[in-house]
Amino acid sequence: xxxxxxxxxxxxxxxxxxxxxxxxxxxxxxxxxxxxxxxxxxxxxxxxxxxxxxxxxxxxxxxxxxxxxxxxxxxxxxxxxxxxxxxxxxxxxxxxxxxxxxxxxxxxxxxxxxxxxxxxxxxxxxxxxxxxxxxxxxxxxxxxxxxxxxxxxxxxxxxxxxxxxxxxxxxxxxxxxxxxxxxxxxxxxxxxxxxxxxxxxxxxxxxxxxxxxxxxxxxxxxxxxxxxxxxxxxxxxxxxxxxxxxxxxxxx
Numbered sequence: 001x002x003x004x005x006x007x008x009x010x011x012x013x014x015x016x017x018x019x020x021x022x023x024x025x026x027x028x029x030x031x032x033x034x035x036x037x038x039x040x041x042x043x044x045x046x047x048x049x050x051x052x053x054x055x056x057x058x059x060x061x062x063x064x065x066x067x068x069x070x071x072x073x074x075x076x077x078x079x080x081x082x083x084x085x086x087x088x089x090x091x092x093x094x095x096x097x098x099x100x101x102x103x104x105x106x107x108x109x110x111x112x113x114x115x116x117x118x119x120x121x122x123x124x125x126x127x128x129x130x131x132x133x134x135x136x137x138x139x140x141x142x143x144x145x146x147x148x149x150x151x152x153x154x155x156x157x158x159x160x161x162x163x164x165x166x167x168x169x170x171x172x173x174x175x176x177x178x179x180x181x182x183x184x185x186x187x188x189x190x191x192x193x194x195x196x197x198x199x200x201x202x203x204x205x206x207x208x209x210x211x212x213x214x215x216x217x218x219x220x221x222x223x224x225x226x227x228x229x230x231x232x233x234x235x236x237x238x239x240x241x242x243x244x245x246x247x248x249x250x251x252x
Contacts, residue, residue, distance in 0.1 A: 048234045076100065076237070082229040087205070090225060091197050097232050098190060104240060105183075111243070112250065116179050120242040124157065127179050129239050130186045131157035136231040137189040141196060143212045144224045153185055193228065
């Protein structure tokens with residue numbers, strides 16, 4: 001079966017009576033796609049930007065975005081605070097995240113030791129997810145907010161997408177670090193955010209910063225913090241989804 005990549009322009013294409021069972025769309029732009037009379041049994045959609053300015057996502061004339069948001073906020077207490085706009089609200093939002101991750105780390109500690117390195121469906125393992133969050137903190141707190149020229153820890157998990165902001169990947173390790181080292185570095189980055197939020201002021205939140213991926217695009221300290229919070233909650237959602245799959249396979 002063929003594989004279509006960024007170089008294949010399928011905009012405006014029509015699939016009529018086509019059998020697309022088992023097809024995977026990864027990093028694809030499906031905005032404006034219209035599907036009529038389709039069989040979507042067992043279809044899965046993962047779109048982390050659903051609530052970030054998306055106009056609508058209609059299923060049988062029902063906009064499901066508010067429904068999805070409400071359900072995710074119910075499943076993950078504290079998630080609704082991720083767009084807090086003042087220092088106290090941000091501190092509350094970060095404290096909720098710390099509690100959530102602490103509970104998840106306890107869950108993982110009770111699983112077989114090799115579970116942290118298991119990839120589900122080609123996604124990052126739990127350890128790799130924590131390493132990516134190290135990178136995200138370095139990117140948005142270290143580089144963007146604190147304006148440190150080289151804030152990146154070498155164990156940060158990178159990928160091949162533009163999301164990595166043109167990083168020099170030769171500065172990152174190629175060998176897999178131990179889980180103990182990952183936990184240590186991750187804890188340090190969590191503390192960095194906590195310490196920054198402990199003294200941040202409304203004036204500091206409004207200060208201008210550069211987008212680390214697109215320096216000509218303006219950000220504020222507040223918008224950079226919102227990216228960190230969004231990264232944390234989305235990757236936690238991915239992590240617990242995959243942990244559940246690992247547990248189900250281990251304990252059928």
